[in-house]
Amino acid sequence: MSKYGALSRSEGHSKWFLQKTLLEHHKSMDHPWMQMIYKQVFSLKQYATWLALNHAIFGAMEEKLSEQPPIGTVHDAALLRTSALEADLRRLLGPNWAEETPKLCAASSSTQRYLQGLEKDVQGASGQYLLLAHHFLQYNAVLSGGVYLAKMVSEKLCVPHGAPGVKFYAFEGPVSGKEPQRVQRYLQDFDTLEISEDQRSEMLQVMRRIYADTEAMMSEVFELNPVQGISYKSSQDGQETAKPCAPCPEQLDLTLEQLRRYTGQDGGRILLSVGGELLDVSAGREMYGPQGGYALLAGHDVTRCLATMSLEPEHLDDLKWSPDSAEDEEALKNWQNRLKEKYPLAGKLQATSEEIAMEGLRQRGNAKAPEAVSEAKGEDRCPISGKQGTCPMASIMGMAGVKMPEKPEASAASAPSNGVNGANGSSSFMKGKSLVASVQQKTSTDDSLFYRLCPLHWDDKTIKMVAMIAVASWMSGLFVGWNLRKMIAR
Numbered sequence: 001m002s003k004y005g006a007l008s009r010s011e012g013h014s015k016w017f018l019q020k021t022l023l024e025h026h027k028s029m030d031h032p033w034m035q036m037i038y039k040q041v042f043s044l045k046q047y048a049t050w051l052a053l054n055h056a057i058f059g060a061m062e063e064k065l066s067e068q069p070p071i072g073t074v075h076d077a078a079l080l081r082t083s084a085l086e087a088d089l090r091r092l093l094g095p096n097w098a099e100e101t102p103k104l105c106a107a108s109s110s111t112q113r114y115l116q117g118l119e120k121d122v123q124g125a126s127g128q129y130l131l132l133a134h135h136f137l138q139y140n141a142v143l144s145g146g147v148y149l150a151k152m153v154s155e156k157l158c159v160p161h162g163a164p165g166v167k168f169y170a171f172e173g174p175v176s177g178k179e180p181q182r183v184q185r186y187l188q189d190f191d192t193l194e195i196s197e198d199q200r201s202e203m204l205q206v207m208r209r210i211y212a213d214t215e216a217m218m219s220e221v222f223e224l225n226p227v228q229g230i231s232y233k234s235s236q237d238g239q240e241t242a243k244p245c246a247p248c249p250e251q252l253d254l255t256l257e258q259l260r261r262y263t264g265q266d267g268g269r270i271l272l273s274v275g276g277e278l279l280d281v282s283a284g285r286e287m288y289g290p291q292g293g294y295a296l297l298a299g300h301d302v303t304r305c306l307a308t309m310s311l312e313p314e315h316l317d318d319l320k321w322s323p324d325s326a327e328d329e330e331a332l333k334n335w336q337n338r339l340k341e342k343y344p345l346a347g348k349l350q351a352t353s354e355e356i357a358m359e360g361l362r363q364r365g366n367a368k369a370p371e372a373v374s375e376a377k378g379e380d381r382c383p384i385s386g387k388q389g390t391c392p393m394a395s396i397m398g399m400a401g402v403k404m405p406e407k408p409e410a411s412a413a414s415a416p417s418n419g420v421n422g423a424n425g426s427s428s429f430m431k432g433k434s435l436v437a438s439v440q441q442k443t444s445t446d447d448s449l450f451y452r453l454c455p456l457h458w459d460d461k462t463i464k465m466v467a468m469i470a471v472a473s474w475m476s477g478l479f480v481g482w483n484l485r486k487m488i489a490r
Contacts, residue, residue: 012191013200017136018309019327020204022334024211029145033218036227037149040156043225047153048092050221051168052104053111055085060115061134064122070132074189079139084167091164110216117209126202129195133203136190137210142169143183151286180294184311244337245344248280252347256301256317259349263299264289273301273349274336280346281339301349307332319351 018025028034033050036042058081065071089097105111121130150169154161162170171182195203254262254271259278262271270282270289281288281298288298296313297305304321305311307328315321323329 012187013193013195014136014187014190015309016200016327017204017207019331021137021207021211022331024208026334026338028211028215028218031215031218031222032226033222034149036222037152039227040152041227042156044092046221046224048089049104049108049224050217051085051088051092052101053108053217053221054168055082055089055101056105056111057114057118058082058085058138060118061131061138064118064131065135066128068128070128070193070195071135073193074132074186075135078172079143081139081142081168084170087164087167108217108220110213110220114210114213114217117206117213121206126199129199129203130206132193133206134210136203137207140183140186143171143186144180147180148287180296180311187309244340245342247345248347251345252278253350254278254347255350256319259301260299263295270298271346272297272299273303274306274339275303275332276349277336277340278346278349279339279343281343283343303332306335319349 033042033046036046062080062082065075067075086097089101093100118131118134121127121134124130146169150161150166153166153169154163157165159165252271256273259271259273262269264270264282264285269280270285271278271280272288273279284292286292287294289295290298292298296311296316300316301319302316304315304318307323308315309331323332
């Protein structure tokens, strides 16, 4: 088995491919032809042409499918699209659809280029794996992105979802609204395959070519009836820079428990959290609302899900997760920017008191936990309790001047192994973290022995008690000393 074959879902093949093609994916979803579908301003001729081109691609691909691995591992009959496309074309083009469809495909140079590339892919030694690259992109695109496209087309054509005309986006296997779960099952099956590094590299090249050919197909369809208002050239050249939505007038500070109330039930607001920031995605109710394909994300922190391309429920609300690779960090940044262009900022996700005691929420982006703020300022911190300020007991113990490193983002692994002095010469004892939180995470800070021993944090009651004990001890010592002196004098 290759070294990738046994990896978990969060580190498997699907994540690798999805991250490597993330920019191409975003570009295709922002294409002017897609924008026309979103705005429901496409012509019937355009949409019929688009279906005809897809019919040629899915037809050629499905003729080559095998029940054996690797294709057989991820494929089932419910995914097949050829018959659904034929039903749509028959309705839109009329009884002569079988003659019209080949003519539309022959007039498309990008479709012919795609088909030639597909034929060449399956003839080589890695043919089945390169065919898998086509399978991976094409079926997952219709399963996931097709949920929203189907709604727009259904409303435009005034026909129910799944009726002839919009059957391309309707699957008999997955329950309506549960298509993302079918995508997730596909990705899980995909991750069980044995794929070598060389095969992955070849598949990635093919996937990028598929995106380029598909974008060219979209451009041909768009040019049949270009819509004013969206500059095709600007979209193609990337000259038009999207700006974030204006933030909501009222900014919220919600804990995770409070965030879970904002799922859009009864027409209410829909919020989700990415990187510690709350976004109001109510405008995307058809996707994130109770009946939407991505309803499972509403009312949750989705940072890990977006960064690792995962829809697994256990990856929701993982507040302690942070990117552990450049790919994860870049994917998270792209998703944050993309969502903030569409949906307004609604506030910040806050740590609960319990999370603070457990070393809190690992804030990302502009939202920082209290510890992170003090560390960034380089303030003194008690090495015993973790509280802010100079500690008298620490001075007596020779641990005064404890400060966090100048670069708070540096990992613990960069600290000297002897654990005494950092690169800046200051003590790195506990690196400013609370010993209470490290040793007694299940115990309240106020009940900690270390907290009670630290004089910096004594309250008035404790100070009076200690003073009384000190006076009593002094008087007892004086009395005992006086008696001893009398005994010696005798």
